[in-house]
Ligand SMILES: Nc1ncnc2c1ncn2[C@@H]1O[C@H](COP(=O)(O)OP(=O)(O)OP(=O)(O)O)[C@@H](O)[C@H]1O
C-alpha cells in the first residue's frame with residue numbers, strides 16, 4: 254500500500270510535544286524516520302535521528318537525559334539485541350518508551366521484547382506512516398494515560414519566591430532534563446513569567462480562559478510563546494483592564510489540553526486562596542510550597558501543607574522549599590526547626606542572594622544562565638529531577654534502576 258493511500262485510510266492522532274531519539278543502523282530506516290519526523294502529525298515532537306543502533310543509544314544515555322521515546326533499529330539477531338536492551342534499561346529513565354525496528358520476523362524475539370517492556374516491534378522495511386502511527390499509538394492508545402505531569406508551585410506568603418522557583422524549575426526540566434515543558438503563569442494580573450523569560454507575547458493565558466467556547470488544542474498551541482527548544486510559556490497579560498474573577502473550574506479545560514500534549518507543565522500559582530486556586534493545587538500531580546524562614550510563612554506553609562495532605566490522601570506529599578534564607582541581620586527560623594514545625598522534609602533550601610536573583614530578574618534570565626555551575630542552579634536541577642521523577646544526566650541513575658525494572662519488567666528471566 255502506498256503512503257498516499259494509507260494516509261487517506263488511516264486516522265493517526267497527532268503526536269504530543271514529546272522528545273524522541275532514534276538510533277538507526279541502515280540509511281533506509283534513518284531516512285524513513287526522518288521523513289516521519291517531518292509528517293504533520295509529528296510537528297510538535299522533537300526528533301533526533303542518528304546512526305549506531307542500540308550500542309550508540311546506551312553510550313548516549315550514560316551521559317545524557319533520556320527522551321520520552323527511544324527508537325532503535327536492529328539489524329542483528331535476537332541474542333545481541335536482547336543484551337543491548339538490558340544494557341539500555343540500566344541507563345534509561347522509568348517511563349521512557351522504546352520502539353524497535355528489526356529485520357527479522359521472529360516470534361520469540363517479539364515475545365521477549367514485549368516482556369522487557371518494549372512498546373512495539375516493527376519489521377523493516379517500514380513505511381513512513383507506520384513509524385508515525387507507532388509513535389502516535391504510544392500516547393493515544395486506550396489506557397495510554399495522560400502525557401503530562403502538572404507541577405503547581407505556590408508561595409506560603411506573597412513575595413516568598415514562588416514564581417522564581419517555578420520558572421527556574423521549568424527551565425531546568427526543559428534544558429537539563431530535556432523534557433518538553435510549558436510554564437503557565439496563573440498570576441493573570443501581575444505575573445512575571447514574561448519578564449523573567451524576556452518575552453512579551455501579544456497573547457497568552459487570558460485568551461484561553463476568558464473565551465472558553467473557543468478553547469481547543471490548536472488555540473493553546475497558538476497562544477504558547479517559545480522560550481527555547483523545549484520550553485514554552487503561556488504568559489499572563491499583566492494588564493488591569495479587567496478583573497480576574499475565575500470560576501472554580503475555569504482552568505480545567507486548559508489544563509486537560511496541556512496534559513494531553515506536554516510532558517511537563519509547571520503552574521505558577523499566585524498567592525491566593527480562591528476556589529480555583531485550591532482546585533488547581535489539589536488536582537496537580539506535584540505541589541511545591543515555597544516559604545521564607547519567618548513566622549507568617551511558617552504558619553501559612555503548615556496550613557497549606559496540612560490542608561493539601563488531607564485533600565490528597567493517596568498522593569505524594571507537597572514539597573517544601575525554603576527560599577531567601579540568610580537575609581543579613583534578619584532574625585530567621587532555622588531550616589530544621591521550620592521543617593519540624595511543618596512536619597515535612599525540606600525539598601530544597603535557597604539562600605538569599607540579592608545580587609544573583611536580582612541580576613537574573615532584571616536581565617530576564619534564569620539563575621543557571623547567570624551562574625551556570627553554582628550551587629543554586631544545581632539546587633533547581635535537583636528539584637526539577639525530583640518533581641518530574643527523572644534522573645539528572647551525568648549522575649548515578651542507580652536509584653531509578655529498581656523502579657524501572659519493577660515497572661517495565663525489563664529483567665531477563667533468570
Ligand atoms: N533566594 C532569593 N534571594 C534573593 N531574592 C530573591 C530570591 N528569591 C526570589 N527573590 C526575589 O524576590 C522577589 C519576589 O520573588 P517572586 O516573584 O519569585 O515571588 P512570588 O512568591 O512569586 O511573589 P508573588 O507573591 O508576587 O507571586 C523577586 O524580585 C525575586 O527576584
Ligand SMILES: [Mg+2]
Pocket residue numbers: 415416417440522523524
Ligand atoms: Mg509569583
